[in-house]
Amino acid sequence: MSDSTALPAVETARMGSNSGQPMTRRDGFLKVTGTAPYAADNTPAGLAHAVFAPATIARGRVTHLDVAAAMTHPGVIHVMTPANRPPLALDPTEKPNRFSFLTEVLQDDTVRYAGQPIALVVAETLEAATEGAALLAPQYAAETPRIGLDAGRYATETVGMGSPAGVGRGDVEAGFAAAARVVEHTSETPSQYHNAMEPHAIVAEWQGDKVILHTPTQAPHMTAEAFAAWFGIPVSDVLIRTPFVGGGFGSKAIGTGSYILTTLAARTLGRPVKLSHRRSQMFGPVGHRGATRQTIRLGMDEHGALTALTHHSVSATSSFDEFLEGAAGASLMTYAAGAIRTSHEGARNDIGTPGPMRAPGEASGSAALEIAVDVAAEACGMDPLDFRLANYAETDPLGGKPYTSKALRECYAEGVRAFGWSERPLAPGRMRDEDGLLVGWGMGTAIFPCPMFAAEARATLRADGTGLVETSLIDMGQGAWTALAQIAADALGLDVSQVELRGGASDLPDAGVAGGSGHTATAGMAIEGAGTDAVKKLAELAAADPDSPLFGTGNTGVVARGGRLYSAADESRSESYVDILARARRDGVEGSGKGGRDPSVGESHAMQAHGAVFAEVKVDPDLCQMRVTRLVGAFAAGRIINPRMVQSQYRGGMIWGQSFALLEGAVTDPRTGRIMNADLGEYHVPVNADVPSVEALLIPEEDTLINPLGIKGVGEIGITGTAGAIANAVWHATGYRATQYPIRIEDVLAAMG
């Protein structure tokens, strides 16, 4: 073994040729041929089928279940209720980790929200289990549910995953007193329910004391740890398999009560059991974006510069757990102001516990803030873009720290050019198209922070010259199989076709959570580190071998490229990986790497991605039907590994922003607490016909501080900015200022008389 001080310096990944390419999805063939295995596709021998019965009241107690009727139905083999539910190692009032939520596991007969599981029926077929669940015919002692933001109000210290509920800087009262103008605007956002294409599902398969769980998760290791805690078994006895996730958006981080019950049933019955949520069962037990009512007050001087900004949000949560949408936080990230104060309060409702949903906090907060900022621009007689530029945050609005990078000005400029914003008349109601439809243009600023989580990876250079990279990466549609393979190939000095990637399982090195828009950066860092380490070990073999052209390269270093190591000082000296390993009689060399956040960067700098979204809407002047006809978003998020995947993320986010603005929202009957549109027929989301033109521009941004790869994150930013841009375009077309999302035809009709 050579002395480590003599190891050659290795130059790889960051200059590689795979990153930056718009490669198509590596898993595309599997997906379009229907052979990509999703959780519910698993059918182990002896499989039984579980269905849970949902509560049809929102508050009260279950007084009777007709278990006998269910059990006598042909094919039904087991009915689990609070009377016979086997014990769990972790009390349902305890959380296995800080990312999890309290969940209902038939611990008692209390009903906490409509849709809560109140029994689990297992049968030989899905049909028999479904019929068995229907035969339970529950009876209740019902109480009046608390529904809406005026019910159950309480003061709170924290929002989201534990962020402080109220923060600020400067003296807002003095700021308002000094202002030439003050405006205030209140907007409500609805509860939105997770409806990934793949519903929550699990196939639980015990093998002795060990359990294999086929279930979609954004965090395989954390999920395994949670199941280990719930079942009182070592984490090494839990294997999570999740090679493909059909959309997560924050709802598939840990696991839900129905998963625990299914896993219990599989152990009780001694056979594998499958459960898949019906579409209606997505409305309640799996988290949702909680409703908010946000009041924003803005003071401006005579030039339109903000002297003070306050943002208060009332956010709804359940009766039994805390998750409050941290909506006001958007005002700490977007515009400069002389003084800023944010605050939140909670409203306890008889609903399922809300949770993270794509840009939790920022999406709702930005939707309200961007309307308020447009109101302020109007009050100042300023173009909405000029107003935003007048309040450009050169440093972090809260802490005053410089950004690691911020190309928002370039986003504004490119968006303006691509959209044609400079033609926009200042006053509303001035543009019509050739069919007489009212036309409006609006804009919003997009923001998202750059969280990074701990991750680990292993990389092997094999004797045949190919590479293997292992980490529990999660591809939930965003393209991780592809983008992380590109990073891996660069790190290993190989072409992407020569790299095998293993991911989506909890028995691999921990890639952390695919969430917070941080997966590519975090898992990418771990992969790059592992690849570089493997190459270093290979270089060590060559440099120590007198028969290698690289013998004695030492500190002059090597470059890894195209499956060969080159002397950095003299590129005529090189050798292939295959030859190095063959002569050393090695099967391969293995490296490991870690990813994560460098806390020192966070101490000195603010880390955010930015963007600008421009929207055109057309409104029928008689019927007030609103259509989004064009969306242009320009985003800067550091280094882009795969522009095709990234554009897809931006477009998806913007389309969700459109959904937020005009379509999406649960309607809860305040008398019963039941969601009246718990299906995709009446819970509206955009279809292709709703989205005629959505353009995502990638604005170059080099960030040498944020992490070694210069990657920010792109998964969530697209939804921010967009809803507000559309609301502002509706105003520009009609003169109607939205006070609630989604903006409804009847609101515009009423306003236009």
Ligand code: MOS
């Ligand atoms: Mo996301 S809401 O961090 O999956």
